[in-house]
Amino acid sequence: MMRLITRHVPLAVTLLACAFLLIPIIQSILAGLTVNYFRGLSSGLTLKWIVQVWELYSDSIFLSIWLALTCLAATLVIGVPAAYVLARNPGRITRVLEEFISLPLAIPGLALALALLQLYGTVQGFRTSWTFILVGHVLYTLPFMVRSVLSVLAAIDLRTLEEGAASLGAGPARRFVDVVVPNAMPGILAGALTVVTLSIGEFNLTWMLHTPYLKTLPVGLADSYASMRLEVASAYTLVFFVMIVPLLMAMQWASARAQRIMQ
Amino acid sequence: MTQRHFISLCLLPLAIFTLAFLAIPLGRLILASGESEAGWGIYLQILQTPRYLSTLGQTVVVSLAVTVAALAISTTAGLYLVRNHFPGRNVLLSILTLPLAFPGVVVGFMIILLGGRQGLVNQLLPGYWVFAYSIIGLFLGYLYFSIPRVLLTVMAAAEKIDPALEEAARTLGASPWRIVTDVLLPALAPALIAAGAIAFATAMGAFGTAFTLATDIDVLPMVIYTEFTLSANIAMASALSVVLGLVTWAMLLIARSFSGGAVAAGG
Amino acid sequence: MTLTLTNIAKTFPGGTKALLPTDLEIAKGEILSLLGPSGCGKSTLLRIIAGLETPDPGASIVFDGDDVTHQSVESRKIGMVFQSYALFPNMSVRSNIGYGLKMQKLPKAEIAARVDEVIGLCQLAPYADRAVTALSGGQKQRVALARAMAPRPRVLLLDEPLSALDAALRNHLRDELALLLRQFGITAIFVTHDQDEAMAIADRVAVMSQGQVAQIGTPEALYRNPATGFVARFVGDAMPLEGRIERAHMHLPGGVLTLPQAGDGQQVLVRAEDISIDPQGPITGRVETVTFLGTHYRIALSGVMAGPLFMLHAGLSAPKPGDEVRLSIPPEALLVLPMEMAA
Structure with a gap:
C-alpha cells in the first residue's frame, strides 16, 4: 500500500502538472488554426488567421528579431570583456559589481522601466526611438550573458592559460582573442541563446518603454489579447511559439553542453 | 598596451552602460519617490492608506500561496523525474520547462483559454465556470510560470544527491517515506529555500500576467502601473516601485546565498 | 552467521554480463575480501548480497538457513559501509549512528545505550555530538562503520571503505579496521581493488576477474600457489618471462632457466623479490637503473629478455648502471601456469 502511494502519487502529480501546462498550449494552437473555435474542429482548419496576423503584426515580429539581434551584439560587446575581468580578479569589488549588474534580475521590469522613463522620458529623439527599448532589453539580458561566460571562465584555469600565452609572447589583447574567447565559447553560445530567447519574450519593460509605432511581438500579443477575436490572438500566439520553442530548446542544449564542459 | 590598460578597456563598456542606464536611473527613481508634497513621508503614507496596504497584503498572500503550491508540485515531479528513467521522460521534462520562455502576457492568455468566458473548463462543465479573472486565475497564472523555474532548481539539486545516501538509509531499514523525510528533503532544503525565494520574488513582481487577466484583484505591479499611467501619481508609483524592488531583491539575495544560480524574475 | 551464495549472476539491461554464475560460502565470523580491478564484478556481487541489485533468476542467497533472495534491503538486516x-x-554523529535503531522503533533509552556502546568501541566519544560535516576522513569512516554496526546486522558489507582516504592515512586505518572488525566478531565481506588492503584485513580473499572468481583462498595460499597468471600478477605483482620453453627449461636471451616442472605451452612468471645476484647464476643481465628504497634497491635489468625485468636487491651496496651481472632464480620460485586468453 505504502509502495503504491510512494510510486503512483508522484507520477500522477507529474502528469497533472504537464496537463496543466500543455492543455492551454494545445488549445491555442488549435484555436489559431480552426475556422471557428466555438464550433470546434468540425468548422474546418484554416490558415486565414495566420495570414491576418501577418498582415496586422508582421512589423512587430521583425522589430522583435531586430531588437534581439542588436541586443545580442550589445551584450557581447559589454558582457564578454566584463566577464573576463570579473573572472580574472575574483574578490570583494568584483562580487559587488557582479551583484550590481545582476539587479535587473531581481528588480521587477516595471520598476526599471519607471526609472528609465523618469530620467530619459523627456529626451525626445531617444524616447521615441527603438534604441530606448533596446536599452531595456540589454539591461535585462546582460546579467545572463555575464554569468554564463563567467561560470565557464571560472571553471577553466584561466590564469595558467594566460600565463602560458604570455610566456610565448602574447600581449593582453592577443591573449583575450586567442585564449580567453575560444575557451569561453561554450558559455558565450549558451549566453547568446539565452539573450535572444529572453529578448524576444520580454514584455514587462517593453510595455512601458514602447510607443504606439514601435510594437514588439509580446506587446503586439497583449494588444491582440485585448482587442482581437480569440482565433487571431491564438494564431499570433502560435507564431510566437514557433519562434520561441526552438530557441528555448537550443538554449537548454547549449547550457547543458556548457555545464558538461565545466565538469 | 599594458595589462592594466587592457583591463580598464574591458570594463569601459560595462561601466558606461551600467552608470547611464542602471545606477543613475535607479537613483532618480528613489529621488522621485520623495518629490511629492508628502516628501519622504510617502513611505509612511503607503502603510497608512488602506488601499495600498491591502494591495501589498494581497500580493504577498497570492505570492506565498503560489510559492507553496509550486514547491509542492515541482518537488514531487522533480524527484520523480530524477529517480525514474522511463520512455517519455524527456517529453514530460520538455513540457514542464516549456513555459520558461513565455512572457507573462502569454501565460495570462493560457489561463484565459483554460478558465476564461470562452475557456475550456466553461465549455466542458455545465454551469458558469469562469475563474480566469478572479484570484484563482491569478494564482494559476503565477503557478504556470513558477512550476518550471522551481522544477529546474529542484532537479539540479536532486541530481547532486549521492545515491548512496538513500541506499544507506535502506540498509538501515528506512521506509520509502522515511527516506523522503530524513534524507531527500534535508538534502534538498537549500535548493527548496532558494527556489521558494525565486518563486516568491517572481510572483511579487509579475506584471504581464496580471495585466492580461485584467483581474479585479489589485496586485502591487498593477497598482504601480495605474498610479503611473492613469493617475500620473509619479511619486507614489516610484515609492511603490522602490518597496517592490527592495522586497524582490532581498528575496533573490536569499536565493543566491543558498544556491547561486541565475534565474530570471520575469513573468 | 554463515552466508551461502548459489548461482549468483547479473546481466544488465543491454546484455552486459557484470557477473557470471558464482557460488560462495562464508563462514560465521569470517572476513572475506572480494579483490579485483574495477569492472570485475566485485561491487555488483556485494550489492546483490545487500539487496541493492537484483540477481538474474535462479540465484539463491541464504543467511544461516534464512533465504533472503527475495527480501528487500530494508528487511535483510545487513550493515553496509559505503565508499562515499x-x-x-x-x-549529528550520534543521530547517524542511532538511525538504524530508530528505524527498528526501539525505546529511546535503549537506543542511547547501544549508540554509546558502539561509540565507545569505535573511539568516537569526543565527536559524538558534532555535525558529520565537521569530521576528518578517518573519523567519517569510523562513523560509517559504527552506524552500520549499531543495529547488530547479520553480515557487514564494506564497499571500498578506505579508497576515499589519502595514502598515508589509508595504511594506518587499514590496520585499525582489521582490528575493529575482529573485535566485533562479525561476518564481513569487504570489496577492494588494493591487494595490500585485502591481505591485511581478510581471512580469505576471493580474487575476481571479468565477472568471475578466479581463485579463493587465504592470502598465503594465493601468494604461494596462484591458480592463474592473473592471480599471480594481481597478488604479488608477478612478472611474465618472455622466452622459449622446452620441457623443464626456459631459454631466455640472457641464459637458460631450470623450471620446477615441464612447462610446454604454458607461461612462466617470477616475482622481483625471488631474483638474486649470484656470480654462479645461469643468466646474465645488464643493470639499467638502480633505485634506493631504504631497506632494499629496485634494479631494472635489460638483456635478460626482450622487455625490462625488475629485481629487488637487499644489502649495503648495489651494482652500478651499466654493470653486467649474473642472476639466479630458484626453480621453486618460478610460477608455471596455464596460458590465459587475452583480456
Missing part, C-alpha cells in the same frame, strides 16, 4: 560513507549530513 553516505553519512546523513543533516544529522
